[in-house]
Amino acid sequence: MEALRNFAAAKNSGHKISMVTAYDAPSARLISGTGIDALLVGDSVMMAVHGHSDTLAATPAIMALHTAAVARGGPGCLIVADMPFLSARKGTAYALDTAAELLRSGAHAVKIEGAGSTVAVIRELVEAGIPVMGHLGLQPQSVRATDGYHVQAKNPSEVLELLDDAQALEKAGAFALVLECIPSEAAKKITAKLTIPTIGIGAGPHCDGQILVWHDLHALNPSFKPRFVRHFGDASAESRRALSAYAEAVHSGQFPNAEESF
Numbered sequence: 001m002e003a004l005r006n007f008a009a010a011k012n013s014g015h016k017i018s019m020v021t022a023y024d025a026p027s028a029r030l031i032s033g034t035g036i037d038a039l040l041v042g043d044s045v046m047m048a049v050h051g052h053s054d055t056l057a058a059t060p061a062i063m064a065l066h067t068a069a070v071a072r073g074g075p076g077c078l079i080v081a082d083m084p085f086l087s088a089r090k091g092t093a094y095a096l097d098t099a100a101e102l103l104r105s106g107a108h109a110v111k112i113e114g115a116g117s118t119v120a121v122i123r124e125l126v127e128a129g130i131p132v133m134g135h136l137g138l139q140p141q142s143v144r145a146t147d148g149y150h151v152q153a154k155n156p157s158e159v160l161e162l163l164d165d166a167q168a169l170e171k172a173g174a175f176a177l178v179l180e181c182i183p184s185e186a187a188k189k190i191t192a193k194l195t196i197p198t199i200g201i202g203a204g205p206h207c208d209g210q211i212l213v214w215h216d217l218h219a220l221n222p223s224f225k226p227r228f229v230r231h232f233g234d235a236s237a238e239s240r241r242a243l244s245a246y247a248e249a250v251h252s253g254q255f256p257n258a259e260e261s262f
């Protein structure tokens with residue numbers, strides 16, 4: 001896919017890659033003409049949409065359902081879908097089945113958290129023709145082990161470990177790498193050493209691109225405001241305004257009027 005080649009070409013071109021999560025058709029439809037480069041059907045859907053406090057409840061079927069909706073709403077978009085909790089940790093066959101389900105649902109690529117035992121799995125997926133995005137730094141699928149969502153790679157030895165993992169993913173054939181919640185200087189160093197683009201979230205300005213969660217940049221859940229989130233709009237305020245206006249119009253008998261009735 002041309003958009004996927006553009007992704008790699010964006011590194012060192014001066015064009016920073018802009019990504020946002022999308023979970024449904026109307027959101028994907030809104031992307032058109034905005035300059036957003038790619039969509040991620042993130043397993044953060046479990047938190048942002050389904051009300052969970054972590055992403056562990058995501059399944060291949062749930063990710064496929066949201067991926068298909070996004071693909072219907074944004075047929076021209078580059079769509080990356082998250083491989084859910086443990087789906088890349090049960091061996092290559094299960095990972096291939098899951099990735100196939102996501103690609104059949106309309107994704108062009110999948111994203112896999114972590115390195116370690118998944119590096120070999122990623123190599124197999126790439127060899128099978130499945131574009132894979134890596135994801136290092138804060139790994140929300142390991143929240144039970146990390147005991148919360150904290151900034152990662154805060155000391156030099158952790159940065160070296162992260163760099164090792166990043167280079168292993170690049171070598172395995174990943175076409176890009178998400179870096180989540182790490183110090184800017186660590187992201188700068190890793191970005192400089194890799195030939196594939198880095199996409200940051202809470203990883204500072206030196207990455208080759210940025211990703212934000214849809215609900216965060218629209219302030220749809222205003223109380224969730226970690227340091228890396230910027231509210232680029234206030235969709236909550238606009239939605240509440242519209243809802244109040246509707247309730248008021250019903251209560252006062254102003255809605256529906258004659259033109260809105262048969």
Ligand SMILES: Nc1nc(=O)c2c([nH]1)NC[C@@H]1CN(c3ccc(C(=O)N[C@@H](CCC(=O)O)C(=O)O)cc3)CN21
Pocket residue numbers: 043044047048055138140149150151181201202213215216224225226227228
């Ligand atoms: N809506 C939403 N946005 C996200 O960015 C997101 C999700 N959901 N779900 C999956 C993960 C979880 N993420 C999170 C969640 C919380 C913090 C957080 O509270 N960070 C604080 C403290 C950092 C620390 O203690 O070191 C911060 O101020 O950044 C960070 C990332 C990022 N991802």
Ligand SMILES: CC(C)C(=O)C(=O)O
Pocket residue numbers: 021040041042043044045082178180201211213
């Ligand atoms: C925050 C991004 C990188 C993600 O993995 C998600 O939205 O699930």
Ligand SMILES: [Mg+2]
Pocket residue numbers: 042043044055082140
């Ligand atoms: Mg995710």
